[in-house]
Amino acid sequence: MSADQRPHAVRFGLLADLCLKLGERQQCTSMLVHPSRGEAVLWVPERAWPRKWLGVAAVDHRGRWLYAFGDQWSITGDVAEAAARVAWAVRAR
Secondary structure, X not given: OOOOOOHHHHHHHHHHHHHHHHHHHHOOOOEEEOOOOOOOEEEEEOOOOOOOEEEEEXXXXXXXXXXXXXXXXXXXXOHHHXXXXXXXXXXXX
């Protein structure tokens, strides 16, 4: 993160990248929500019924950005890997 980037902007950008990759590579629907107050979150619907949503957050953990979802995490440096893991998580439930 450069000095001119705010954590909120970094978080939103990381989640937008993951949202795009989920659709392109995994054919997985997702919804990026950016509330007027609070932090952005990416919601991914599970395939099982009744439909539940898996929340994905981008978090700064000791100076390193991670995607956190369910009881898992993935580094943000490899968006394709993170998208595959998120897609697996919603299909496996």
